[in-house]
Amino acid sequence: xxxxxxxxxxxxxxxxxxxxxxxxxxxxxxxxxxxxxxxxxxxxxxxxxxxxxxxxxxxxxxxxxxxxxxxxxxxxxxxxxxxxxxxxxxxxxxxxxxxxxxxxxxxxxxxxxxxxxxxxxxxxxxxxxxxxxxxxxxxxxxxxxxxxxxxxxxxxxxxxxxxxxxxxxxxxxxxxxxxxxxxxxxxxxxxxxxxxxxxxxxxxxxxxxxxxxxxxxxxxxxxxxxxxxxxxxxxxxxxxxxxxxxxxxxxxxxxxxxxxxxxxxxxxxxxxxxxxxxxxxxxxxxxxxxxxxxxxxxxxxxxxxxxxxxxxxxxxxxxxxxxxxxxxxxxxxxxxxxxxxxxxxx
Amino acid sequence: xxxxxxxxxxxxxxxxxxxxxxxxxxxxxxxxxxxxxxxxxxxxxxxxxxxxxxxxxxxxxxxxxxxxxxxxxxxxxxxxxxxxxxxxxxxxxxxxxxxxxxxxxxxxxxxxxxxxxxxxxxxxxxxxxxxxxxxxxxxxxxxxxxxxxxxxxxxxxxxxxxxxxxxxxxxxxxxxxxxxxxxxxxxxxxxxxxxxxxxxxxxxxxxxxxxxxxxxxxxxxxxxxxxxxxxxxxxxxxxxxxxxxxxxxxxxxxxxxxxxxxxxxxxxxxxxxxxxxxxxxxxxxxxxxxxxxxxxxxxxxxxxxxxxxxx
Numbered sequence: 194x195x196x197x198x199x200x201x202x203x204x205x206x207x208x209x210x211x212x213x214x215x216x217x218x219x220x221x222x223x224x225x226x227x228x229x230x231x232x233x234x235x236x237x238x239x240x241x242x243x244x245x246x247x248x249x250x251x252x253x254x255x256x257x258x259x260x261x262x263x264x265x266x267x268x269x270x271x272x273x274x275x276x277x278x279x280x281x282x283x284x285x286x287x288x289x290x291x292x293x294x295x296x297x298x299x300x301x302x303x304x305x306x307x308x309x310x311x312x313x314x315x316x317x318x319x320x321x322x323x324x325x326x327x328x329x330x331x332x333x334x335x336x337x338x339x340x341x342x343x344x345x346x347x348x349x350x351x352x353x354x355x356x357x358x359x360x361x362x363x364x365x366x367x368x369x370x371x372x373x374x375x376x377x378x379x380x381x382x383x384x385x386x387x388x389x390x391x392x393x394x395x396x397x398x399x400x401x402x403x404x405x406x407x408x409x410x411x412x413x414x415x416x417x418x419x420x421x422x423x424x425x426x427x428x429x430x431x432x433x434x435x436x437x438x439x440x441x442x443x444x445x446x447x448x449x450x451x452x453x454x455x456x457x458x459x460x461x462x463x464x465x466x467x468x469x470x471x472x473x474x475x476x477x478x479x480x481x482x483x484x485x486x487x488x489x490x491x492x493x494x495x496x497x498x499x500x501x502x503x504x505x506x507x508x509x510x511x512x513x514x515x516x517x518x519x520x521x522x523x524x525x526x527x528x529x530x531x532x533x534x535x536x537x538x539x
Numbered sequence: 540x541x542x543x544x545x546x547x548x549x550x551x552x553x554x555x556x557x558x559x560x561x562x563x564x565x566x567x568x569x570x571x572x573x574x575x576x577x578x579x580x581x582x583x584x585x586x587x588x589x590x591x592x593x594x595x596x597x598x599x600x601x602x603x604x605x606x607x608x609x610x611x612x613x614x615x616x617x618x619x620x621x622x623x624x625x626x627x628x629x630x631x632x633x634x635x636x637x638x639x640x641x642x643x644x645x646x647x648x649x650x651x652x653x654x655x656x657x658x659x660x661x662x663x664x665x666x667x668x669x670x671x672x673x674x675x676x677x678x679x680x681x682x683x684x685x686x687x688x689x690x691x692x693x694x695x696x697x698x699x700x701x702x703x704x705x706x707x708x709x710x711x712x713x714x715x716x717x718x719x720x721x722x723x724x725x726x727x728x729x730x731x732x733x734x735x736x737x738x739x740x741x742x743x744x745x746x747x748x749x750x751x752x753x754x755x756x757x758x759x760x761x762x763x764x765x766x767x768x769x770x771x772x773x774x775x776x777x778x779x780x781x782x783x784x785x786x787x788x789x790x791x792x793x794x795x796x797x798x799x800x801x802x803x804x805x806x807x808x809x810x811x812x813x814x815x816x817x818x819x820x821x822x823x824x825x826x827x828x829x830x831x832x833x834x835x836x837x838x839x840x841x842x843x844x845x846x847x848x849x850x
Contacts, residue, residue, distance in 0.1 A: 202816060202818070203641050203816075203818050204645075206608075206818075206819075207816055207818070207819040207822075224646070224653070224655065224656055224668070225656055237608060238608075240606060241606060241607075241608045242606060242608070242609060242627050243608055243609070243610070243651065248646050248653060262645070262646070263641070263645030263646050264645060264646040264668055265641075265644070265645060269787075269791050269794075270641060271787055272644065272668075272671070273669075274669070274670065274671055275671075275783075275784065275787060278780065278784050279784050279787060279788055279791070282781070282784050282785075282788070283788070294656065294669050296657065327792075327795055330788060330791065330792050330795075331792055333788070334785065334788060334789060334792065337781065337784075337785050337788070338785065340781075341778070341781060341782060341785065344778055344781075391771070391775070392775050392778070392779075394707075394708075394709035394710065394725065395707075395708045395709060395710055395711075396707035396708060396709060396725050399707070414597060416700070417696060417699050417700055417703070418703075419703070420699065421710070423710050423712075424712075476692060476696055477692050477693075477695040477696035477699055478690065478691070478692020478693070478695070478696070479692075482690070482691055482692055482715075483715065484715070
């Protein structure tokens with residue numbers, strides 16, 4: 194009558210053969226179907242503090258081919274969602290691989306009573322089908338990589354619509370250090386990052402900065418050390434010390450890639466993020482306060498990148514860049530650090 | 540910054556600083572069983588509050604008495620663990636080594652609390668095991684500022700300042716019109732941890748004029764976010780999911796190959812070598828990093844031990 198519980202090796206711990214289990218008949222409510230089931234609980238090892246309990250009834254667990262304790266797939270130890278997606282990817286169609294989740298309690302019980310296998314478990318729960326799937330896996334990796342390559346064309350971001358035409362971002366542009374080239378004798382802690390694609394997560398930028406600077410703890414703890422505004426496609430990075438910032442500049446120059454505007458190029462995956470020294474410093478608001486301003490900044494920065502070395506044509510960027518250049522030169526001559534340099538706008 | 544591994548955890552508060560377990564009186568008799576006052580007004584009292592404690596991400600993390608299968612300390616996350624170095628739960632911010640730990644990706648959250656099939660109606664609480672969600676909704680911002688009017692850029696800056704310290708951020712978006720923000724973490728583990736840390740916290744800083752009155756505010760409301768309805772964002776999500784699946788697929792294939800190699804080796808050798816499971820190897824590595832060496836467990840010879848075959 195009492196069948197053995199379906200528990201994976203990860204939950205059972207290092208010595209599965211000597212685990213002592215306690216059985217409680219009808220001891221808990223199944224998390225999926227809400228029906229009572231025979232609860233087992235145990236300690237994975239004699240010294241562990243935690244008590245592991247079964248949370249699913251055996252029926253629901255075998256329908257999904259998951260562990261009764263951690264609800265991970267018995268074969269690959271991934272979540273049900275991930276397992277279903279893997280099966281769908283390898284098979285190339287996702288019509289029959291999603292595990293249905295009922296929302297009302299009557300339907301939950303009905304699904305549980307029906308038996309059989311659900312979603313991706315139809316494949317992974319069946320030895321023959323699983324063996325076939327594993328055979329196909331190796332071949333499908335190359336295919337999926339190819340698909341990803343095709344899809345990974347850079348996203349367009351906001352378009353140059355009429356709505357944006359009336360937005361004035363000259364003040365924001367005037368503060369961006371677009372005319373400052375990145376050279377070996379740039380000594381500043383803050384840098385502007387632009388040409389950041391919409392899809393690039395902030396932590397990837399942070400990792401790339403750490404890699405180039407050659408230090409994992411480059412962040413300045415007291416302020417916002419990395420700001421990425423995805424709407425504007427721009428961001429700022431601030432180092433904890435001058436030495437780290439110099440190492441970052443040296444790393445960028447060593448890579449040898451320089452943009453047409455004399456800015457450094459930070460490689461993040463296949464993307465090229467441009468880096469300009471930012472003596473004035475930045476805050477979260479440096480990339481525009483409103484949604485429209487950020488979108489317009491994104492458009493004009495993209496145009497700035499596309500323009501490359503061909504300057505002098507019509508475009509708000511050149512004019513603004515010229516203005517910035519003058520301002521910053523004045524500041525550099527005076528030798529004052531600039532009031533905004535360190536004060537984070539809090 | 541000094542690594543948390545090289546020092547012992549700090550005691551965040553002393554026992555005498557903890558608030559009384561009895562809530563402020565809003566009834567005639569105190570019900571010991573429910574820890575509530577009864578017979579009186581509407582009974583609930585003030586539901587939203589500002590926590591007087593906060594996790595100090597620089598000073599608090601450190602090693603504790605936690606074993607290899609310990610979860611994170613909920614009181615540590617809320618900034619009020621009185622045990623400090625004697626706590627049997629983990630006292631640090633979730634990092635890369637924890638992300639690989641299978642303990643933190645199962646049916647319970649990083650504090651060991653069981654998840655549910657569905658998200659709560661108000662999107663708060665522990666979360667759901669049916670959907671992967673690493674995005675937090677941050678509301679109640681004006682309450683957390685005690686009604687102080689700040690510029691949108693300043694609010695965003697404060698949110699960034701507080702949330703980036705709790706894990707790898709994918710993106711932060713402050714919605715000016717609705718006065719709320721969405722914080723997307725790289726991992727669900729970080730989101731679970733950050734939700735508990737930032738819930739009911741104030742957005743005021745010690746150099747604000749209102750700092751002394753911060754407990755009179757209403758605290759941040761940090762909940763799970765629903766899926767982003769923006770089609771472009773959904774496209775990104777699908778692509779990211781695909782990348783993640785590809786990664787998983789590669790590890791699975793590599794694992795299968797290893798297994799094949801192992802079985803072919805085992806066929807050659809009559810006596811298979813006793814190898815540790817990947818989970819135990821990881822546990823051993825983690826313990827080693829904390830300076831604890833694992834000894835082989837003594838064979839248990841109890842007669843009533845239930846024998847279970849590993850699947």
